[in-house]
Amino acid sequence: MDSPLLLPIARVQPENAQAKTLYFDHALHSQPGQFVMAWLPGIDQKPFSVAYDNGREFGFTVFPVGPLSQALVSLQPGDRVGITGPYGHPFSVKKDRHYITIGGGYGAGPLALLAERAAAAGAQVDFCLGAKTEGLLLFAQRVKTVPNLRVHIATDDGSLGRRGYVTEILEELLLETGAQTRLIAACGPELMEKKVLDLCNEHDVECEISLERYTKCGFGVCGQCCVDPLGIRMCVEGPVVDRETANRISEFGAYHRDKSGTKIRY
Numbered sequence: 001m002d003s004p005l006l007l008p009i010a011r012v013q014p015e016n017a018q019a020k021t022l023y024f025d026h027a028l029h030s031q032p033g034q035f036v037m038a039w040l041p042g043i044d045q046k047p048f049s050v051a052y053d054n055g056r057e058f059g060f061t062v063f064p065v066g067p068l069s070q071a072l073v074s075l076q077p078g079d080r081v082g083i084t085g086p087y088g089h090p091f092s093v094k095k096d097r098h099y100i101t102i103g104g105g106y107g108a109g110p111l112a113l114l115a116e117r118a119a120a121a122g123a124q125v126d127f128c129l130g131a132k133t134e135g136l137l138l139f140a141q142r143v144k145t146v147p148n149l150r151v152h153i154a155t156d157d158g159s160l161g162r163r164g165y166v167t168e169i170l171e172e173l174l175l176e177t178g179a180q181t182r183l184i185a186a187c188g189p190e191l192m193e194k195k196v197l198d199l200c201n202e203h204d205v206e207c208e209i210s211l212e213r214y215t216k217c218g219f220g221v222c223g224q225c226c227v228d229p230l231g232i233r234m235c236v237e238g239p240v241v242d243r244e245t246a247n248r249i250s251e252f253g254a255y256h257r258d259k260s261g262t263k264i265r266y
């Protein structure tokens, strides 16, 4: 097992009405779609996707929903977090491709990092972002400085961008752009991701999807995050899987397991 590095928080950046990004002065050497395990002694240890990594500093973005995430967003610069990683199979970064990224919730973090790296490699990016309301959008401003990138926004209440689901934007873009170079990358709520997979199957387009499962160890020994019927570990062979693998995971969009292994249906 990797020993956690007890890293001091360098800065805390509020991102929207709920989420904050914790930054650390540490060369993590991560790839987009990978995650770190964040540990607060006496509370818990859980995975968080790397949302920013410039080679000298990295950050992850936390939405407060329970004990660990609420404790993380209450931390201040100088407080320490136990970090292991980076772990997991990342998104591909390919030049000469047309990326269409589809993000919701904290999924916008790894996709913003992907967009930055892919654009730097020469790719064109359509960055599609969805949220319930404008105040919950993440990284819409950050990616506006990325070259060769268009931002598309959908909110459930119509407070910014299109009123409706972000997958409706993908449907339109798939009709608009017919080139063979398209690569769809998705990270967000699972039912959103399932819709993305269905559309990619319908249009026969390559895609990569970050499929998250309850993760305990993060490096493949405990088996908690294995998926049916393949038995592959989402912390090692995932979280990012390609279209063929996603199609073979029968529980994708149907159910996941909680920490005791009990199936929870969507």
Ligand SMILES: Cc1cc2nc3c(=O)[nH]c(=O)nc-3n(C[C@H](O)[C@H](O)[C@H](O)COP(=O)(O)OP(=O)(O)OC[C@H]3O[C@@H](n4cnc5c(N)ncnc54)[C@H](O)[C@@H]3O)c2cc1C
Residues within 6 Å of the ligand: 035, 044, 046, 047, 048, 049, 050, 060, 061, 062, 063, 064, 065, 066, 067, 068, 069, 070, 106, 109, 212, 213, 214, 215, 239
């Ligand atoms: C690969 C991977 C990457 C992840 N990356 C991030 C990330 O970048 N940022 C982040 O904030 N979280 C991320 N998570 C989720 C994170 O690991 C924790 O599960 C989450 O922070 C909740 O932990 P908790 O102990 O605070 O609350 P818990 O006690 O686990 O959850 C409290 C309640 O909130 C619900 N809940 C759990 N997660 C969510 C959620 N995301 N949205 C809404 N309700 C939820 C639970 O079902 C439960 O009812 C990731 C998970 C995985 C597997």
